[in-house]
Amino acid sequence: MSKRWRAYLLDRLVGILGLAAAFIGLLFLVVLIVSIFKLGIARLSWDFLTSFPSRFPEKAGIYPAIVGSLWIFVGTALFAIPLGVSAAIYLEEYAKKSWLANVLEINIANLAGVPSIIYGILGLEIFVRTLQMGQSILAGSLTLALLVLPVVIVVAREALRAVPPSIREAAYALGATKWQTIWKQVLPAAFGNILTGIILALARAIGEAAPLIVVGALTYVPFIPRSPMDEFTVLPIQIFNWVSRPQHGFVINAAAAIIVLLVLVLGLNGIAIFLRYRSQRKVRW
Amino acid sequence: MRYGLFLFGIFLVGLLSSCGKQSQQSAESQRAVVRIDGSSTVYPLSEAVAEEFRQVAPDIHVLIGVSGTGGGFKKFIRGETDINDASRPIRAIEDSLCRTNGIAYIELPIAYDAMCVLVNPQNDWVDYLTVEELRTIWAPEAQGKILYWDQIRPEWPHEELHLYGPGVESGTYDYFTKAIVGKEHASRGDYTSSEDDNVIIQGVASDRYALAFVGLAYALNNKDRVKIVPIDDGNDQNGAGPILPSPETVRNGTYQPLSRPLFIYVNRQSADRPAVEQFVHFYIEHMPALAPDVGYVPLSEKAYQLVKQRFQQRITGSIFGAHGSQVGVQVEALLEQAGQP
Structure with missing residues (x-):
């Protein structure tokens, strides 16, 4: 066999293996979605979405959990996005190569690998106890914001770095200040990619249960939270509770709640993709 | 970037409004709230009571968290909760921490749970098990030694024994080891453990040579998938021969030693708040009707x-002397004793 032929075969083989690898992830997703839908789709109804928890599976619903999840989602976004993007702007545009920048960089990268339950313990001590926020949505949001912050920062930096330096130089040449350049040119150009990172981070936040349980998220909440200081529960905690109940009806409820969570995450992703699409259309140099 | 400005605006408003809320905290604490945390085993009971309580007192907010019996006591000891759900009596260390923090508690048994020993429905040789045999199977010494069914009883097949059980962090495990091995937290380690009893059921249902233990509600809800094994405790005074777990045999004390009481611990100071007092009374009153709904066994009328x-x-204080799990307790007798001035 000639050398060229071998190289060609190897090339094809790697291609096929890559395809298979890509499909394995997809396969598991499909299996998961199919089994969940088969189990839970019949349980979905308006009543299910608007009822409170109950000891009878067929009467139980996820109203407080949905509202709690939305509160947490919005709260986490409000804290994580401005902080994360500001940090990324500093590190990428302002920070000089110094030991301080290096220390920050290494720490942020490391934070991304810290288990989420550790953030829960941190949030419990700092927000719930020291700052006396109690077991509130505010405390939960801040904890999750800390959790996703490293991801937001890392992705936002990548996005800023992807903006060609020529754009900045052109802005400076026309007499713009550094901030004018960032605000008017760099950020709009990077907006789409930043958004992708934000959505990935927030999708993670909405699926978290462990740190919120530590912070003091409840399982049974008989009312709809009305302010950031109210107690709350979220969908993953409700699902977790139902999965481990003895009656089979609760397992079906869990499947139905998982579908709702999936739709929620996909819907939010959809909005982000739409926004990104619009922003990319607007960017013209 | 108008989105960014917009979001930042909301962020500021949110911060300000939450600061405003902080100053309302004193008013908030006046809001009628009953805070409960603790055992996941007791949770369905508290949830059922809270659900019914909402019908009669919609203005009182009952909040229930699930951090486990021990995790719940940690919050209870800090005075963060009014009631702790517990699947075992309070431990000495928890009791003394309560004292140092100036927290007095009222210990209330509310229902029974039981541990059921399960095998696969196709297992046609196990007719019953004695406590002695269970000890042989589960004792720490059995690790790596008791591996075949015929090591338990010679006439049983020479097939591998596959053990399943709850994780070592659970109250169910604590009680089972105390009742069978004689010491809390002592058992062999080479068994398949899961925090989720449904997973254990799954294991037994698909494995002919399996043996497991789970809570009563899980066993009774899966009667068609697993076989429940009668247990003989060798003590004829509480029912002779092997006894099958059922609501009746648990309540009349014949299914021993694997029946156990469940508790709520009420903070003494909270008990004087009308919301908490009303809720606890409601809890005790409705247990006989609500406990069976979620798969537990009510105490006797007299006990309530x-x-x-x-x-x-x-x-x-604790009628168990703060010694943790105890085996074969008769709640009624203990309460009567404790009730004597």
Whole structure:
């Protein structure tokens, strides 16, 4: 066999293996979605979405959990996005190569690998106890914001770095200040990619249960939270509770709640993709 | 970037409004709230009571968290909760921490749970098990030694024994080891453990040579998938021969030693708040009807009366002497003893 032929075969083989690898992830997703839908789709109804928890599976619903999840989602976004993007702007545009920048960089990268339950313990001590926020949505949001912050920062930096330096130089040449350049040119150009990172981070936040349980998220909440200081529960905690109940009806409820969570995450992703699409259309140099 | 400005605006408003809320905290604490945390085993009971309680007192917010019996006590000891759900009596260390923090508690047994020993429906050789045999199977010494069914009883097949059980962090495990091995937290380690009893059921249902233990509600809800094994405790005074777990045999004390009481611990100071007091009374009153709904066994009528008295008289401290799990307890007798002035 000639050398060229071998190289060609190897090339094809790697291609096929890559395809298979890509499909394995997809396969598991499909299996998961199919089994969940088969189990839970019949349980979905308006009543299910608007009822409170109950000891009878067929009467139980996820109203407080949905509202709690939305509160947490919005709260986490409000804290994580401005902080994360500001940090990324500093590190990428302002920070000089110094030991301080290096220390920050290494720490942020490391934070991304810290288990989420550790953030829960941190949030419990700092927000719930020291700052006396109690077991509130505010405390939960801040904890999750800390959790996703490293991801937001890392992705936002990548996005800023992807903006060609020529754009900045052109802005400076026309007499713009550094901030004018960032605000008017760099950020709009990077907006789409930043958004992708934000959505990935927030999708993670909405699926978290462990740190919120530590912070003091409840399982049974008989009312709809009305302010950031109210107690709350979220969908993953409700699902977790139902999965481990003895009656089979609760397992079906869990499947139905998982579908709702999936739709929620996909819907939010959809909005982000739409926004990104619009922003990319607007960017013209 | 108008989105960014917009979001930042909301962020500021949110911050300000939450600061405003902070100053309302004193008003917030006046809001009628009953805070509960603790055992996931007791959670369905508290949830059922809270659900019914909402019908009669919609203005009182009952909040229930699930951090496990021990995790719940940690919050209870800090005074963060009014009631702790517990699947075992309070431990000495928890009791002394309560003292140092100036927290007195009222201990109220509310229902029974039981541990059931399960095998696969196709297992046609196990007719019953004695406590002695269970000890042979589960004792720490059995690790790596008791591996075949015929090592338990010679006439059983020479097939591998596959053990399943709850994780070592659970109250169910604590009680089972105490009742069978004689020491809390002592058992062999080479068994398949899961925090989720449904996973254990799954294991037994698909494995002919499996043996497991789970809570009563899980066993009774899966009768068609697993076989429940009668247990002989060798003590003929509480029913002779092997006894099958059922609501009746648990309540009349014949299914021993694997029946156990469940508790709520009420903070003595909280008990004087009308919302908490009303809720606890409601809890005790409705247990006989609500416990079976979620798969547990109510205490006797007399026991509930004694529990009610105990709460009304605000008798603090543990009837178990804060020694953790105890085996074969008769709640009624203990309460009666404790009720004597």
